[in-house]
Amino acid sequence: MPNHSSCEKAPIFIVGPPRSGTSLLSAIIGSHSNIACGPETDLFRALPLRDVEQIVTGENWCEKATERMEEIKYPDGKSIAAHFGLTRVQLSEHLSNQAASAKVIYSSIPAAFADTQGKARWAEKTPRHLFYVDEIRRVFPDAKIIRIIRDPRDSIPSVIKNIGLSASLVGEFYRWASVYAKSEPFFRKDPDSITIRYEDLVTNTEEQIASICDFIGEEFEPSMLDREGANLVRVASETWKSDIDKKITAQNVYGWRSNLDVDVARAASLICCEALEQLEYPDPIKPEKEVKVFPLGENFGVANESHIIDCAKKGYRYTAIGDTYPESMSEALDLYPDVLLGDLPLGKRPSIRVRRSMHAISRIIMRFLSRKPVIVDPDINLGVGALNRMIGKVALVFGTRKTFAN
Template identity: 30%
Template structure:
């Protein structure tokens, strides 16, 4: 039986996750839409929807996905009224409602399997596995110095270099935890540099992990960039061309000497562990190191408080959240 497990692409922002999204979307069986904004917010809003075993509450979920200005639903180009009806007719769980949305997106391309891409998902894997217990996660890792260099140039990134460096270190650390915690068939890592240098080899190995046959179209993702990348996202313009190694190592020209020192001082162990050579830059100043530590501490405690609240809230959920759509999900349900 061919797999119908959901696929989530994760990684530090500016790691090449959009390119990987397009590569997967180029597969004849897999559809991965532009970034959506309803999975994580919808999970945290689950109490406002009420018990989804009631039809009117499933309709409420559907209306929120379709109508809320922050969900990015319009970029899926789906019939909203039809989707709401499908959600109402579907299994009474939040994961099912969201899964039906992604499944509908895949169906409009004649595909039977869906995925989703959002870099920040790397710290929401526990949440995602609650919604989609059989999900597979693909973590794309890129040289942290290149990620920092790219992040600081983005019009939407309002933080400083210290926060950018911490963002990459977080993604790596979360990846280590996921690798230890998740089953081998649920979590996979690959490097951006390897993917761009040897796309056929790396995509073949990725397809083996996903339980799919490799398709050569995956190495030419620019063919689908026009339909899978919103035009206003000009920072993804590189995805409209050939897969190239030209951007690997570009941090050498894009970062100031002091910024290189910050990255190589704060990220040294993680860089080396992932196969990236250090340039030998002098150590960062104590002030800069402390700025990174302060950013890391602030992010860590904010996330920790949110995780604690969520674990307490799980005891009073109005209805089950796990999706009941795929063969594995239904198989697990039958065992209960």
């Protein structure tokens, strides 16, 4: 007979930017006597919904789903299921006991894990599932989604120190602001989602946990404060999670005031101004002057870090127009013809970068010939690398110069 014990209540998804407290929160929730929470699955990114929908409508769906999930590996080479202490046989048996659906596939690992823990409900924590909340809601219409946020002036230095996604503080502040802007409409409208601040969780822990329990429909248990579920949440390769079972402290709240360079802090407070205001964080800085840039991805901050910091000293800010990054060079150069040209998406493969560079140059020249030249700031770089610099030089020759900083 199929075991549906782990599906009686709505699943819980914990999402948020990196180093915002997702691991701490998952350890707390996973310590509830009724809820199991293991390591990150990353399934909505690693196993796209369109692929899952094809699997469930085809033959041998159970075997194909098991095989696809076994192919998804952690950086240490182990499969996701292995990190949950599940074998391929256990995963296959769990799937085979149920009717084919996307919901069954995405829940298979956390639900099977909950069964092994003898718990009736499961929670799943993957920070980057913040990008997939629409898909989560589509597959799990009754899911409870919790977004945890931390002041980016505290979380971003921690990201660079512990995870190493980038060495550029400014680039990461732009990334954080973009992620927040893209996810905010969902959490503003979705009735089964909440946002909590890390600062509130560590300064008023018991009250915050009680409020979360009320949201997910569980009784608050004082044992959640002890976080006995912490060992089930982390894996050995994620050394930055080693302290999630230590004493909860507010020692690092707003540590940026003393730890972050004053000019970098000012730039961050400008870049993230709207989000800081909405989240009621201290000291947002409204720009005295700003210019819209398209496209503006994380490479814009990386390539122009010192210049952006210098502009911030004057209260100036470059900001994105639109909430999407371009799909093609034509979009980047044509979608907003009267907006300052930002960093161009060339890709990672050398052959693709060369082809897109040639395309960008031809589009810039065509815009010049059609008397609609691109607008370019001579003080900024159009991304990182030699090809981006070459495109920038061409844009300065065939485009209209607009100096922003002066």
